[in-house]
Amino acid sequence: MEQITLSFPATRTVSGHSLAGVVGSGDMEVLFTADEGETLVVDIITSVDNSQARWQALFERLILTGELPAGRMQIHDFGATPGVARIRIEQVFEEVSHA
Template identity: 70%
Template sequence: MEKIQLSFPAQRRLCGKACAGVVGSGDMEALYTADQGKTLTVEIMTSIDNSDARWKALFDRLSLINGLPAGLLIIHDFGATPGVARIRIEQVFEEVSYA
């Protein structure tokens, strides 16, 4: 297991908490807590070693598409594909935006 911590400038603010996915399903879970800061802190616990560059590239892309919200995003990854990872992350951001 590898722990990765990333930080990105936030371009928007949300309120609330959300959870998407289930790590026990061989997938991943994303837990997001919004705050009024200026950064998105991402803590990733993954079963895939040396995946820092993949995660950074995913968040760089998400930042360009929708802008990242301020807060804390905790990810428990059990080998999810980049597509599934993106869906779970977008799900928590969307859920909080409608709260």
């Protein structure tokens, strides 16, 4: 198991919290709690060792396609593909955008 913490500048604020996915389902779980800060902090627990570069690249692609909200995100990844990871992350962002 590897633990990774990443930080990115947030470009928007939202409110509330959101959950997407279920760890027990065999892919991943993403929890997001909004705050009034200027940073998105992402804590990742993954079963895939040496994956920090993959996660960094995923969030850099998300920055290019949209705005990141301020808050704290927890990701429990148990081998999900990058496509599934992106879907789960976008799901929590979408949910808090409508809270």
